[in-house]
């Protein structure tokens with residue numbers, strides 16, 4: 001993998017990462033999850049949602065479907081990349097499913113993931129601290145993501161900050177001169193840093209599975225829900241279970257300190 005390119009730009013697209021049959025299998029499980037999730041969250045879906053999360057829990061999927069997701073997350077091919085980018089004890093954090101808003105006029109929004117729980121000063125500090133990385137697997141062709149290369153390591157320009165935080169009469173859906181659109185086809189893999197400035201590009205009825213991995217930091221790992229982790233029995237079927245093992249270990253250590 002071109003690790004230098006990720007380190008410089010904060011993202012990496014790998015074309016045709018999954019085979020057609022892997023895409024088809026994943027698509028089926030994600031569609032089943034999405035149908036059930038929409039049934040349980042009708043208002044949120046109708047009004048504003050663009051993503052759901054916790055796909056690996058037992059709430060909507062049976063054990064065979066969950067196993068397929070765990071096998072995908074812990075595949076040797078994916079984990080090899082994860083370990084390149086997070087060499088020390090990479091941990092499984094969560095999964096998300098991205099789809100289009102019901103309202104076709106709903107605008108997307110530039111953001112850095114941590115801005116919803118960190119102050120501006122903490123967001124700055126996070127650029128040199130914690131790594132959370134999205135591994136996005138679209139199962140249908142989509143317009144992809146627009147991102148600002150390099151912003152996983154650098155702070156916003158004045159223009160970027162005004163738009164992202166809606167300051168000085170700017171809106172967070174305005175075009176940024178530094179934005180770069182990364183189009184994705186079904187089966188591609190997009191790796192990108194959660195810290196970087198980005199926004200989803202809606203349209204084409206997208207359906208994309210995001211797997212989040214992070215460094216072994218107890219302050220993040222404590223949010224991992226136990227019901228989203230595989231049972232010991234399920235782990236036996238996973239090629240490289242290390243990210244799940246690391247999460248379980250960090251969680252247990254932090255609980256024993258409390």
Ligand SMILES: O=C(O)CCC(=O)C(=O)O
Pocket residue numbers: 050098113134145194198199200201210
């Ligand atoms: O695809 C989207 O709608 C936004 C993606 C995003 O914000 C994220 O994955 O953190």
